[in-house]
Amino acid sequence: MTSQNRRGLITGTLAGAGLAAGGMIFGQPTAALAASEGLVVITPSGDPTGVTDHAAIQDALSEVNRQVLLSAGEFRINQPIVVRSNQRLIGAGAQATKIIQVGTGHGITSVSSSAINYVTIAGLSLIGQYVPTDTPPADGPSGIHLAPGPAEGPSNITIEDCVVKNWGDCGVHLTAVIASRITRVQSVKNGGNGFYVTKTATAAATSLSFEACYVLGNRKNGYELDYVSYSTLNACAVDGGLRGYALYNCSAVTLTSCGAEVFTDVGFLLRNSRGCSLFSPYTFKGAKTGIHIGASTVNVTIGGAVQSDPASATVPALTNFIVSEAGSSAVLWGVTRTSPNALAGKTTNLDGTA
Template identity: 85%
Template sequence: MIEPSGDRTGATDHAAIQAALAQVNAQVLLSPGEFVIDEPIVMRSNQRLIGAGAQATKVTQVGAGDGITSISSSAINYVTIAGLSLIGQYVATDPPPAGGPSGIRLAPGPAEGPSNITIEDCVVRGWGDCGVHLTAVIASRISRVQSMKNGGDGFYVTKTTTAAATSLAFEACYALGNRKNGFELDYVSYSTLNACAADGGLRGYALYNCSAVTLTSCGTEVFTEAGFLLRNSRGCSLFSPYTFKGAKTGIHIGASTVNVTIGGAVQSDPASSAVPSLTNFLVAEAGSSAVVWGMTRTSPNALAGKVTNLDGTA
């Protein structure tokens, strides 16, 4: 087990952690306390970095790079990050500036894809870009992770030019006060978000070019653009989506987004002294199609797309 050195320059702790991760198939345990790093921690396939808990083990970046990253020319498979807080350079800045490093950035080489990535019981806070940035993840799970007050998205997932992002599960994750979106998925297929929350920022959840992505019992509060945005996507579903004190649009279905299913959507208290009242709860652009049922709302809908209401309640 590695213990903090007390060196506030970051050189000693970074060297100790990186030396332990230089071993093949390494499992590195971090003790309680604050570790200070001046460079990104680089992880490779078949490695685990485990702290004593997000409130007990803190890793603070005092340099200019990401918190945890990978080698861009290699695969990044079977990696676990758990039980720690990753603190960025902008932890004292609210809101943080846009642009800069991410807390966790795992991106494989152009012909590779990361699989079986597990991130759990972590807090990622105060980074210039995304809290968690994952590229081409497959068969992976992000659970009980808080991504807070970052300059980009709380959680961002995308693909490479040759590898897709599929079979991804977010479970009980929380995005709070990020400058962009709470969760942004680009080119993600057959994946789920369960019991997640997103407060503040432009949008709670933004899905671009996604297929067969399902959100179940996910909520968003005090957003400035849209609670849920689906654009250029197909076969995606929102079950019991919840919005609270949001501005502009609760659920926005963009053009070329088809075969959407929305069930049990709830709009709660759209008016706020800090955020203007919600203009529309459900917006469906021309060229979109959706099936809805069981909506609870007070703001009107704006339906230019083909929306089939199965029970006539909205």
């Protein structure tokens, strides 16, 4: 039997089958992905004011059930692109298709008085005007800001293979997302959080998945989740910023093989949360605390936590690796650490490593 390597399978039989079926190979859209009706293809105009490109993209998204393909090149916009339910905005790849905000608003946003369901944003870079050395504006724009009406929630939001950088507030800001996925998205040098998920007055976020996302050099937290339930972060990473991962009022959120490096406060912070789990959390050269479990956070599971290379000539060693406040509860095992722990909460140390 003739053997065939993995590359051969991808470029041979499987690739042909995928293209024939109208699928996506490594996040790149094929023509068959979109229905023949409702598909719009746009190329950059070269207008530096942002008026022409914004008008072209917004006109293409003026109706629901639209799929807009952006060709390679630099698009300039002077105001936010508004997406509505049942729409796709897909570029030729994050290095190829760039949307540059030359105005003052968000990059991509929604109509805040209505629902926003079944939206896909993929294969592009969104670039704002914020300079990382500046003080972030008090109410700055975000790269992607999807916030529905108070009684609504975004359902099935997909963001993949994107770079979001240089925004005054968050790279990605999502409100009350449900059954949604963020995959291979980079949030870089923004004035707020890399990714921020919160709730409306009546709806929280549930069934949310972050996969292989990366945060670099943001002013605040890498990932901040407020009122999020039964959701996951898998193989995500943070370099720099105040905190790597900050969970507030969350339930049954699981982080698996996620890392935080060179943070200035806490690698992993959990407050007022319950039933959350950290499996193989990793810290590298953090400045203060590796993992902090707040007073009202209970039933936490932490397994296989690793503190790696905690000190350098410019970054002091962590004061503590794991801190649990009185009133918290956690089960720990398989901890690899150099710095001491400070465990004031109710802690079950299964193998003595903590």
